[in-house]
Amino acid sequence: xxxxxxxxxxxxxxxxxxxxxxxxxxxxxxxxxxxxxxxxxxxxxxxxxxxxxxxxxxxxxxxxxxxxxxxxxxxxxxxxxxxxxxxxxxxxxxxxxxxxxxxxxxxxxxxxxxxxxxxxxxxxxxxxxxxxxxxxxxxxxxxxxxxxxxxxxxxxxxx
Numbered sequence: 498x499x500x501x502x503x504x505x506x507x508x509x510x511x512x513x514x515x516x517x518x519x520x521x522x523x524x525x526x527x528x529x530x531x532x533x534x535x536x537x538x539x540x541x542x543x544x545x546x547x548x549x550x551x552x553x554x555x556x557x558x559x560x561x562x563x564x565x566x567x568x569x570x571x572x573x574x575x576x577x578x579x580x581x582x583x584x585x586x587x588x589x590x591x592x593x594x595x596x597x598x599x600x601x602x603x604x605x606x607x608x609x610x611x612x613x614x615x616x617x618x619x620x621x622x623x624x625x626x627x628x629x630x631x632x633x634x635x636x637x638x639x640x641x642x643x644x645x646x647x648x649x650x651x652x653x654x655x656x
Contacts, residue, residue, distance in 0.1 A: 504551060504555075504557055506560075507548070507618060508552070509562065509564075512569070513568055515569075516570065518541060519535075521576070533640065536644060536645070539650060539653055540644050543647075543652070543653035544649065544650075547614055547618075548618070551611055582633060585632050586629075588625065588628075592626040595622050596622045596626075599618040602615035603615040623643070627640075631643075
């Protein structure tokens with residue numbers, strides 16, 4: 498896969514995640530889980546947005562956002578019946594897959610600025626995986642802490 502396709506797939510993955518977590522947050526009745534889902538929505542949106550300079554500078558198209566939103570809507574329907582632990586367990590294979598893609602972006606970076614963005618994508622996916630492990634009790638610590646510690650997420654939190 499070329500660098501253009503990898504950036505588009507990565508960007509659209511954030512579109513999908515933002516939409517999925519947002520739809521699930523809208524449906525969630527438990528206030529604690531809703532807050533977590535809202536924070537995951539913010540994580541995905543902020544991560545998507547930090548890639549904008551790469552797309553602008555390289556003059557890349559961003560891909561089919563409508564298709565990603567549609568896929569996320571369908572996925573929200575599919576995961577809605579899952580228990581919270583089942584939903585969290587589903588993160589690991591997805592985060593592992595995207596970590597590999599994001600690490601490849603780091604190696605393909607055109608310059609230090611692009612490398613820093615790709616590294617932020619890696620950090621975001623690592624934080625998402627840590628969130629799931631912590632929320633499941635498989636790792637010590639507050640589940641949202643790794644996400645909220647990311648500079649691009651902290652900067653995106655409304656004042």
